[in-house]
Amino acid sequence: MKILKIWAAVAVAFCAQAQAQNYLNYSVANAHSHNDYMQDVPFWEAYYAHFGSIETDVFLVKNQLWVAHTEKDLNPDRTLEKLYLDNISKQIKLNKGDIFPDGQKKKLQLLIDIKQDYEASLAALVSILKKYPEITGNPEIKIVITGDRPKPEYFKNYPEYLYFDGDLNQAYTSDQLKRVGMFSASFTDLVKWSGKGIPRDEEKERITKVVEKAHASQKPVRFYGAPDFTNAWVNLIDMGVDYINTDHIPDLKKFMNSIPKNFYKNTKDYIPYTPTYATDGIRKKVKNVILLIPDGTSLPQYYAAFTANKGKLNVFNMKATGLSKTNSYNAYITDSAPGSTAFATGIKTKNTFVGVGASGKALVQIPDIIAGQGMVSGLISTGDVTDATPADFYAHSDNRNSSASILKDFIASKTKILIGGPTSGLTPETEQKFKEAKIDVYRDLKSAGKISNRTVVIDPMASQRITNGRGNWLSDAFDLTLNNLKSNDKGFFMMVEASQTDGGGHSNNIEQLVTELLDFDAVVGKAMKFSDENKETLVIVLGDHETGGLTLLDGSLQEGWVLGNFSTNDHTAIPASVFAYGPNSGEFTGLFENAEIFHKILSAYGIQK
DSSP: OHHHHHHHHHHHHHHHHHHHTOGGGOOGGGEEETTGGGSSSTTHHHHHTTOSEEEEEEEEETTEEEEOSSGGGOOTTOBHIIIIIHHHHHHHHHTTTOSSTTSSOOOEEEEEEEOSOHHHHHHHHHHHHTTOHHHHTOTTEEEEEEESOOOGGGGGGSOTTEEEEEOTTSOOOHHHHHTEEEEEEEHHHHOOOOSSSOOOHHHHHHHHHHHHHHHHTTOOEEEETOOOSHHHHHHHHHTTOSBEEESOHHHHHHHHHHHHHHEEEOSOOOOOOOOOOSSTTOOOOOSEEEEEEETTOOHHHHHHHHHHTTSOOSGGGOOEEEEEEOOOSSOSSOOHHHHHHHHHHSOOOOTTOBSBOTTSOBOOOHHHHHHTTTOEEEEEEEEETTSHHHHTTTOOBSOTTOHHHHHHTTTTSOOOEEEEEOOTTOOHHHHHHHHHTTEEEESSHHHHOSOOSEEEEEOGGGGSOGGGTOTTHHHHHHHHHHHHHTTOTTOEEEEEEETHHHHHHHTTOHHHHHHHHHHHHHHHHHHHHHHHHHSSEEEEEEOSSEESOEEEEEEETTTTEEEEEESOSSEEOOOEEEEEESTTGGGGOEEEETTHHHHHHHHHHTOOO
């Protein structure tokens, strides 16, 4: 009876998770290895994936249970004992009573499909199991009989450690129901949905009714014959199906284990700025350009943030949209160094090259070009101040990792303000050279106060994630820089990089990605507001490349949650989305090379180069 109570509690938990409709309640414990014996490595692959359920088919041969899909596949070396019971017993002993080694008391269900003559087969099974008291007496192991099995009135004739697969069309007494381990149903008999897209309303209703009926009996449910790929798994989870059938153990393992990093629900949405569009798209020379770069971001990332903010995003209020081709001089897939070098100089260069051409020759960057017109520049990043993106606008190096020499290059640059996170490049020698060049160095944003001289702010808070307490640092850095630059009558250029959106892609962490992008989007709103007030400011938003190969599998614009999936932990060749607002924004539509951004910016200033 103790075993019955434990597994009844598990069933209640299954029901609760289904009602919650929450992906975070699903894990590999909900994974069912369908026809596991057909895997290249039976039992062990599903076991080491920590699957919660494993299925095997058995035939009675010479009073032994042989494992096979059909009679023609029978092999005396493939018995229930050799493939499953011996291995389960071994692991229980190895783990001192637990089936899994992590000490978390995880459960394992062994679903045994009796292919013929259940009476003789079950008699043989009971006889065999007498050799395995560590299995039959273990509350973490659940043996469920499916296939050819006794009628419910005969369940009581078998040991209590045996459970039976339930039939939802069968009526059970309360005592009989206690012996039902789970409910199974044929998916193809129920609906014709292929797993692609979403089920039709009437099909979803049929599936949901089966799930609800099983849960009303406080039992988990699975569907055999269900489609077996990512989109199908997403929909089955969404409908509360407890066990997800698969023949693709590594794929389902990866999907289930990635859910905590691939799912994000926003806890506090915000109302974007409402643009006036008064000067948006008009053709006129501008005094100011604000270039906003969310590193590693393209349309999937934006739409993930849009979904999390319940269908609202400042950047999506920009009417001028385009696509930037991101390939570098020597690679189909760029890194950040040549990506923003193209923006800063109008030249495609090699991967890892900062502010230099493919031959290594220094290129002239926007801050130096516009300084000749009396304009000033400021650069902001939520990463290292010598990271590739900000460095591309003030430094010249054939190695983006040469932090010390990159930071020294700021001295010769015409850029007035550089704000970002700590760098190993800030040596006592560099600080002395900054002092000699009359460049103020501050260790945090608040200390900078009102900027007057050329200034470098190296603030540890810049490199913190939003989820680690960075707060309004990026907005505050934007305000500090804007308040200084806008006082220059000739105009200014400002570049703001959200560095850690890229980190969210590299780490395949959708929470980091979305929270960083929403923080960045607040700055987009500030820039749009300034453009409306100033009437001579062009705002451009674009990523230097896409990171992570993000796809969006599910989400809710009403509830503010999103489920994604990443194909890589590196950059991809996906074009970057481009958005623009203010005078000359119409020049940023269509598909164009990333290097054209530079020429479009100078053209907006009325500068010919």
